[in-house]
Amino acid sequence: MGKSLMIVDDSATMRKIIMRTVRMSGLEFDxxxxxxxxxxxxxxxxxxxxxxxxxxxNMPEMCGTDLVxxxxxxxxxxxxxxxxxxxxxSQELIDSVIADGANGFICKPFTPEKFQEKLSPFMN
Amino acid sequence: MIEQLxxxxxxxxSAKEVFETxxxxxxxxxxxxxxxxxxxxxxxxxxFRGAMEGCLAICCSTPCAQTISMNMxxxxxxxxxxxxDTCDAIGEVANMIVGRVKKHLAExxxxxxxxxxxxxxxxxxxxxxxxxxxxxxxxVNIEDKYVAKLSMLYRKSSK
Numbered sequence: 615m616g617k618s619l620m621i622v623d624d625s626a627t628m629r630k631i632i633m634r635t636v637r638m639s640g641l642e643f644d645x646x647x648x649x650x651x652x653x654x655x656x657x658x659x660x661x662x663x664x665x666x667x668x669x670x671x672n673m674p675e676m677c678g679t680d681l682v683x684x685x686x687x688x689x690x691x692x693x694x695x696x697x698x699x700x701x702x703x704s705q706e707l708i709d710s711v712i713a714d715g716a717n718g719f720i721c722k723p724f725t726p727e728k729f730q731e732k733l734s735p736f737m738n
Numbered sequence: 739m740i741e742q743l744x745x746x747x748x749x750x751x752s753a754k755e756v757f758e759t760x761x762x763x764x765x766x767x768x769x770x771x772x773x774x775x776x777x778x779x780x781x782x783x784x785x786f787r788g789a790m791e792g793c794l795a796i797c798c799s800t801p802c803a804q805t806i807s808m809n810m811x812x813x814x815x816x817x818x819x820x821x822x823d824t825c826d827a828i829g830e831v832a833n834m835i836v837g838r839v840k841k842h843l844a845e846x847x848x849x850x851x852x853x854x855x856x857x858x859x860x861x862x863x864x865x866x867x868x869x870x871x872x873x874x875x876x877x878v879n880i881e882d883k884y885v886a887k888l889s890m891l892y893r894k895s896s897k
Contacts, residue, residue: 624854625833627811627826631760634812672854701837701852704844722834723759 616644617737618662622655622681623670623699632668632699639726641733652676656684663690666736668720671700671711679711686715695736699724746874749794749890752838753878756831761809765878768885775799775887780825781858782832786840789848792871792892794836796828800859802884803828821859829855839890 619636621629629648636643647664649655651673667685671678678698685691697718698711708719718732750767757765781797798806807819807827833855840850871893878886 625826625830627823628830631810674854701834703837703841704849722837723756725759
């Protein structure tokens with residue numbers, strides 16, 4: 615069965631860039647969703663969970679760190695892997711968001727190889 | 739002390755990394771005089787506060803901004819790029835540059851918190867943070883075709 619992906623970023627352009635970079639990495643998803651912030655992402659998850667969420671941190675309405683905490687409270691999303699994609703890259707922040715339930719971290723600027731490295735372990 | 743950190747070098751190095759990795763364009767510093775970008779321009783701006791406070795901006799002509807957004811999105815035709823796409827792209831470029839600057843500053847000055855990007859479209863756009871702020875500017879050649887202006891206004895936190 616194919617995998618599903620949700621990209622959460624307040625920049626529509628960045629969502630397109632991430633989608634393009636994921637494709638360039640060679641990873642394939644049967645279903646892809648987009649959300650502009652944490653609130654939108656939670657609303658879309660009510661309509662169906664996804665296997666992987668790529669999530670920005672600095673967003674209006676609900677930031678990425680709060681979204682991670684909220685997703686981890688949803689039983690249906692127990693198997694959902696969350697990879698943060700952000701310009702923020704302090705070790706303190708990375709440790710904190712991983713402790714809250716994120717499964718990985720990709721810093722902007724990024725390359726297709728970085729997505730390949732971080733997402734491949736969750737594709738099988 | 740802040741002046742000794744080589745802010746200009748940090749900004750330029752960060753911008754080069756962003757342009758090479760995400761925009762697939764080379765940039766080099768140019769010795770052109772420090773003047774505003776002529777004609778219609780787009781400015782992407784991020785404010786920050788913490789160990790330092792201020793803002794970082796990238797300003798370039800509208801055609802330059804369109805080319806940057808086309809490269810970021812992998813689109814060949816300018817007609818396929820909307821004004822919203824172009825503004826969004828320039829905001830993200832500023833966001834990524836300041837993210838790299840933040841990483842450098844964390845090792846020397848301390849942590850800064852950054853805002854979400856703002857984008858201004860207009861003529862003769864200027865930043866101002868008051869008389870006690872330091873201003874660092876650098877003009878860069880993009881693929882020997884366009885010129886963009888990077889600027890960082892900063893001062894020690896008043897808190």
